[in-house]
Amino acid sequence: MSNVILHAKQLNKSFGAVTAAADIDVAVEAGSCLGLIGTNGAGKTTFVNMITGYLKPDTGVVEFDGRDITQLPPREITQLGICRSFQIPQLYNSMTALENLEVSFGIVSLIANGGSLFTKSDAIVPGLGKTIRQLAEESLERFDLGQYRDKVARVLPGGVRKVLDIAMAMAVRPKILLLDEPTSGVSAEEKFQIMDMVMKAVRRDNTTVLFVEHDMEIVSRHAERVLAFYDGRIIADDVPDTVLLDPTVVRHIVGSARAATPVGAHDHA
Amino acid sequence: MTLDRTTLRFGAVLALLMLASPFIPQWALFMLTIAGANGLVVLGLMLFLRAGLVSFGQALYFCAGAYTTGLMALLLGVNEMLVLLLASAALSALIAYVLGFLLAKYRAIFFGLLSLAFSMILYGLLVKTEALGSTDGFNVPAVTIAGWLPGSGMVRAAVLGVACVVILFCVSFVQGLLKSPRGLVLTAIRDNEIRTEYMGASARRTIHLIYVVAGALAGFGGSIAAIAVGHIDPTMAFWTTSGEFIFITILGGVGSVVAPFVGALVFGIIHTIAFSYSPNTWQMLIGLSLIFVILLLPDGLWSFVRKVRGLKA
Numbered sequence: 001m002s003n004v005i006l007h008a009k010q011l012n013k014s015f016g017a018v019t020a021a022a023d024i025d026v027a028v029e030a031g032s033c034l035g036l037i038g039t040n041g042a043g044k045t046t047f048v049n050m051i052t053g054y055l056k057p058d059t060g061v062v063e064f065d066g067r068d069i070t071q072l073p074p075r076e077i078t079q080l081g082i083c084r085s086f087q088i089p090q091l092y093n094s095m096t097a098l099e100n101l102e103v104s105f106g107i108v109s110l111i112a113n114g115g116s117l118f119t120k121s122d123a124i125v126p127g128l129g130k131t132i133r134q135l136a137e138e139s140l141e142r143f144d145l146g147q148y149r150d151k152v153a154r155v156l157p158g159g160v161r162k163v164l165d166i167a168m169a170m171a172v173r174p175k176i177l178l179l180d181e182p183t184s185g186v187s188a189e190e191k192f193q194i195m196d197m198v199m200k201a202v203r204r205d206n207t208t209v210l211f212v213e214h215d216m217e218i219v220s221r222h223a224e225r226v227l228a229f230y231d232g233r234i235i236a237d238d239v240p241d242t243v244l245l246d247p248t249v250v251r252h253i254v255g256s257a258r259a260a261t262p263v264g265a266h267d268h269a
Numbered sequence: 270m271t272l273d274r275t276t277l278r279f280g281a282v283l284a285l286l287m288l289a290s291p292f293i294p295q296w297a298l299f300m301l302t303i304a305g306a307n308g309l310v311v312l313g314l315m316l317f318l319r320a321g322l323v324s325f326g327q328a329l330y331f332c333a334g335a336y337t338t339g340l341m342a343l344l345l346g347v348n349e350m351l352v353l354l355l356a357s358a359a360l361s362a363l364i365a366y367v368l369g370f371l372l373a374k375y376r377a378i379f380f381g382l383l384s385l386a387f388s389m390i391l392y393g394l395l396v397k398t399e400a401l402g403s404t405d406g407f408n409v410p411a412v413t414i415a416g417w418l419p420g421s422g423m424v425r426a427a428v429l430g431v432a433c434v435v436i437l438f439c440v441s442f443v444q445g446l447l448k449s450p451r452g453l454v455l456t457a458i459r460d461n462e463i464r465t466e467y468m469g470a471s472a473r474r475t476i477h478l479i480y481v482v483a484g485a486l487a488g489f490g491g492s493i494a495a496i497a498v499g500h501i502d503p504t505m506a507f508w509t510t511s512g513e514f515i516f517i518t519i520l521g522g523v524g525s526v527v528a529p530f531v532g533a534l535v536f537g538i539i540h541t542i543a544f545s546y547s548p549n550t551w552q553m554l555i556g557l558s559l560i561f562v563i564l565l566l567p568d569g570l571w572s573f574v575r576k577v578r579g580l581k582a
Binding site (some may be wrong): 018052056073074075078079083084086090091092093094095102103106107108110111113117118119120121132168169172236240 | 298445446448449450451452453454456457461463464465466467468469470471474478
């Protein structure tokens with residue numbers, strides 16, 4: 001693998017007697033889309049938290065673009081180009097959807113201006129060629145949030161909150177985007193539609209995506225590669241068709257009833 | 270720094286005030302100056318409130334500014350008002366910068382009480398320092414303005430004039446800060462600090478920054494008050510002084526950079542009236558007026574201006 005953008009090397013993490021990560025070793029190629037699957041407590045979110053700096057591994061190293069980022073705080077990791085969305089959307093609840101994005105692009109502008117005190121909010125954001133307002137409006141459109149523009153985030157429906165959370169993470173133009181359960185809490189009918197739209201919007205810039213997901217149909221639809229977590233370990237790492245039909249994965253994660261549904265199910269029948 | 274509509278309008282009001290100053294009685298000129306000094310401190314508190322923080326110890330910087338002015342005039346013989354103002358703001362900002370390393374780590378009640386503790390330390394030190402007049406404080410010598418020593422009939426108007434210039438400068442600065450992306454980050458910290466950090470912004474650095482700005486504003490305020498009153502004492506750092514600043518913040522609201530000055534003026538008026546009619550129970554009238562404002566205009570007096578504008582629109 002020549003084009004590795006993210007390399008997690010031998011990550012280990014325990015919380016008391018619970019092993020949340022054991023010898024996790026993953027190299028992610030730039031521009032790829034990885035699905036992270038596993039039951040609750042298998043170590044998916046711990047993995048995401050270690051990449052984004054929220055948790056520090058007990059041992060092991062996280063390399064991003066060849067640079068050791070293991071001990072950096074989340075803020076600096078974001079500035080380098082890794083951003084995440086949250087399982088429970090982390091929004092600015094008292095602000096409207098537009099304002100949420102304006103704050104996000106405001107932070108982008110602040111960083112681009114080196115934290116200068118005298119940057120005006122209506123000035124062009126360096127490197128992006130547009131004002132904060134223009135970028136926020138553009139993002140609303142890109143993520144199909146136009147009709148919620150002036151609604152306060154607190155009252156937005158669950159699916160919309162998820163999408164807004166992702167749109168905010170995308171404001172920093174990350175090289176790697178981590179999505180923690182982007183469709184959890186979203187109704188079954190909306191799930192596919194939302195995920196299709198998000199993936200289209202997100203992957204337009206060739207962003208590398210890692211997403212944690214429980215719905216195997218969504219995993220096989222969007223992931224190019226799947227990491228299956230069980231008991232803090234990665235028990236399978238391959239293309240979806242292979243991983244989702246792997247007997248260990250079926251036994252521990254997918255379940256035999258679900259194994260019949262994903263792509264490649266006809267091989268099984 | 271921006272000269273937007275709010276700042277320009279406010280500047281026009283201050284200019285009119287100065288034009289009318291020959292017709293304003295001396296006691297009112299004094300009250301306006303003190304309201305301006307208080308308003309500057311509250312302007313800083315408004316920044317904190319935008320980030321969801323309340324400082325119960327802003328009197329520390331108010332007092333530090335006042336003592337810097339007093340001591341420089343008394344011991345070093347510096348009498349130039351602008352020099353005293355700038356030096357006081359600079360020293361207050363420096364203290365805020367140093368303490369800010371610690372305070373910027375704390376939020377909510379911990380931030381409030383730690384700032385209170387620091388202001389009470391200064392109070393304790395000043396009370397015990399006999400060389401600085403202990404609880405009696407000391408008198409501040411008369412000041413000059415660009416070399417001119419105003420006569421007794423002019424001094425109140427002259428001090429108010431300089432204060433207005435400083436206030437306009439500070440208002441324009443704070444307005445620029447609030448309109449910059451940094452101002453957006455303040456609100457973001459109040460709403461969701463974790464998310465703000467994950468977006469790449471440093472909440473601590475932002476809070477440290479506004480802490481220094483608020484310190485400098487309070488330093489200006491303390492210096493103006495010291496010059497206007499002509500006397501300083503340790504109660505300027507006492508918690509009740511910080512309490513008055515919070516009172517004015519709630520009274521005025523945080524909707525605009527002008528709100529602190531509206532709040533401070535109304536506070537000054539209530540204070541003057543209450544004190545002249547019932548010198549022993551004036552605090553009660555102040556308390557009642559606060560209850561009145563909280564019940565009728567929970568977002569402060571400034572929300573009344575908004576409501577009126579809303580009706581017109």
